[in-house]
Amino acid sequence: MAAFFNPGFGSKRKASNSDRIPPGQYETDDFPVLTAGPTPRIPLDTWTFSLDGLVESPQHWTWEQFNALPHQSVTNDIHCVTKWSKLDTHWEGISIDTLLEHVTLKPEVRYVMAYSYGDYTTNMPLDDLRNGKAFIGLRFEGQPLAPEHGGPARLVVPHLYFWKSAKWIKGLRFMEKDEPGFWEDGGYSMYGDPWKEQRYSSDD
Amino acid sequence: MEKFHWQLATVQSVTQETPRVKTITLALPEWIPHLPGQHYDVRLTAADGYQAQRSYSIASPPEQTRQIALTVELIEDGEVSTYLLEGLAPGDSLEVRGPIGGYFVWKDNMKNLPLLLVAGGSGVVPLMAMLRHRTAIGATNPAVLIFSVRTEDDAIYQRELTQLASQDSSFHLFVTYTRHSPTGWSGYQRRIDRAMLTEVLNQLNPAPQCFICGPTLLVENVANILTDMGLPANTIRTERFGPS
Numbered sequence: 001m002a003a004f005f006n007p008g009f010g011s012k013r014k015a016s017n018s019d020r021i022p023p024g025q026y027e028t029d030d031f032p033v034l035t036a037g038p039t040p041r042i043p044l045d046t047w048t049f050s051l052d053g054l055v056e057s058p059q060h061w062t063w064e065q066f067n068a069l070p071h072q073s074v075t076n077d078i079h080c081v082t083k084w085s086k087l088d089t090h091w092e093g094i095s096i097d098t099l100l101e102h103v104t105l106k107p108e109v110r111y112v113m114a115y116s117y118g119d120y121t122t123n124m125p126l127d128d129l130r131n132g133k134a135f136i137g138l139r140f141e142g143q144p145l146a147p148e149h150g151g152p153a154r155l156v157v158p159h160l161y162f163w164k165s166a167k168w169i170k171g172l173r174f175m176e177k178d179e180p181g182f183w184e185d186g187g188y189s190m191y192g193d194p195w196k197e198q199r200y201s202s203d204d
Numbered sequence: 205m206e207k208f209h210w211q212l213a214t215v216q217s218v219t220q221e222t223p224r225v226k227t228i229t230l231a232l233p234e235w236i237p238h239l240p241g242q243h244y245d246v247r248l249t250a251a252d253g254y255q256a257q258r259s260y261s262i263a264s265p266p267e268q269t270r271q272i273a274l275t276v277e278l279i280e281d282g283e284v285s286t287y288l289l290e291g292l293a294p295g296d297s298l299e300v301r302g303p304i305g306g307y308f309v310w311k312d313n314m315k316n317l318p319l320l321l322v323a324g325g326s327g328v329v330p331l332m333a334m335l336r337h338r339t340a341i342g343a344t345n346p347a348v349l350i351f352s353v354r355t356e357d358d359a360i361y362q363r364e365l366t367q368l369a370s371q372d373s374s375f376h377l378f379v380t381y382t383r384h385s386p387t388g389w390s391g392y393q394r395r396i397d398r399a400m401l402t403e404v405l406n407q408l409n410p411a412p413q414c415f416i417c418g419p420t421l422l423v424e425n426v427a428n429i430l431t432d433m434g435l436p437a438n439t440i441r442t443e444r445f446g447p448s
Contacts, residue, residue: 004212004249004297004299005249005250005251005253006248006249006250006287006291006296006297006298007251008287008291009248009249009250009283009287009291010248010249010250010251010252010254010256010283023255024247024255024256024257026256026283032420032444032445033420033423033424033444034444035442035444036307036308036441036442037427037437037438037440037441037442038427038428038430038431038437038440038442039424039427039428040437082259083257083258083259118437148420148424186305186306186307187208187304187306200208200304202208202209203208
């Protein structure tokens with residue numbers, strides 16, 4: 001169907017930033033909210049973050065301990081599978097590389113399941129979280145991350161579709177084999193590369 | 205896993221629902237029965253190869269075979285909605301793929317459970333598919349739709365919903381006008397709040413399956429209130445949309 005086009009469509013479009021917008025996406029200045037259910041309210045005095053699964057010894061942090069870890073500032077572009085992209089978002093958080101210094105992974109670890117308050121899960125390869133590629137976001141545009149956007153803490157993996165950036169993150173579970181998370185189990189892509197337009201499992 | 209591939213649908217009809225909303229009925233060469241609440245992706249291609257995609261909820265029930273109805277709201281500066289509402293006519297072709305989505309769906313195993321639907325503006329579209337399917341299968345579970353609109357001009361499907369409420373004693377419709385209500389209106393005229401949800405929930409026993417669809421603020425607010433009222437999070441399904 002490559003020859004098909006919609007007569008009259010596309011003549012008025014804006015051309016700016018087109019090299020930073022993946023195929024099928026459009027740029028928005030808003031920050032839309034997409035979640036399958038209610039926004040969980042998470043008291044900070046009982047909040048914990050864990051690294052578990054295939055590790056020599058699981059690691060847990062309280063909110064206070066977690067915030068004492070070295071922070072970094074990041075500017076990136078984010079791409080949601082519902083077709084919007086948002087450019088130059090400013091975050092502050094803790095690199096996954098920093099967290100990984102606190103555990104010894106078993107040699108067979110290849111994949112990670114991110115899990116959240118409210119029972120959301122999403123899967124990705126370990127390599128996509130390392131070497132500066134991902135972080136736990138605590139502040140967005142200079143403010144504490146709002147609950148509807150995943151606060152108090154969310155995973156941010158900007159090079160994958162944004163459903164991989166689990167809101168209300170509670171921990172990372174290290175795995176040998178890939179397993180589908182919440183949306184992946186419902187037919188969404190196991191990997192979710194926006195530049196390859198891997199939206200659904202049939203796009204993988 | 206379902207396979208989603210693009211197919212070339214043909215526009216059968218375009219119906220004006222409100223000043224800013226039209227329903228586009230498409231004939232599909234490869235029609236697959238959908239679940240009410242699911243959506244289709246629509247892809248537009250320019251002559252130079254530029255493409256844009258958006259997702260639109262299915263308004264029609266699966267009983268309406270071989271075709272789907274998409275109800276589309278005109279978004280200011282929205283390149284896709286503008287083309288769909290102003291550039292499409294019966295006989296035109298349109299690329300679509302679907303049905304997509306497995307969570308915000310009313311499944312047949314819910315047909316005996318009370319149902320609470322809450323819509324803001326065009327968020328009513330996937331809920332209309334649920335109500336149409338519910339009627340088609342003859343379900344008589346207690347069902348309520350709370351429909352928040354700014355003015356009468358924003359009340360999509362108003363005639364059909366009013367008629368359904370008068371014919372089906374197990375279905376109750378509560379419209380609330382947040383900006384300007386019609387002359388002589390004696391119903392709700394405020395944003396959905398805890399008092400309104402309490403009044404409505406009193407009619408639904410046991411606790412309902414909830415589907416909330418609309419602008420982010422409305423969905424956040426309603427889902428938070430329902431959670432505060434003690435409804436389990438796994439009975440509250442939400443679909444939020446921003447001004448995109």
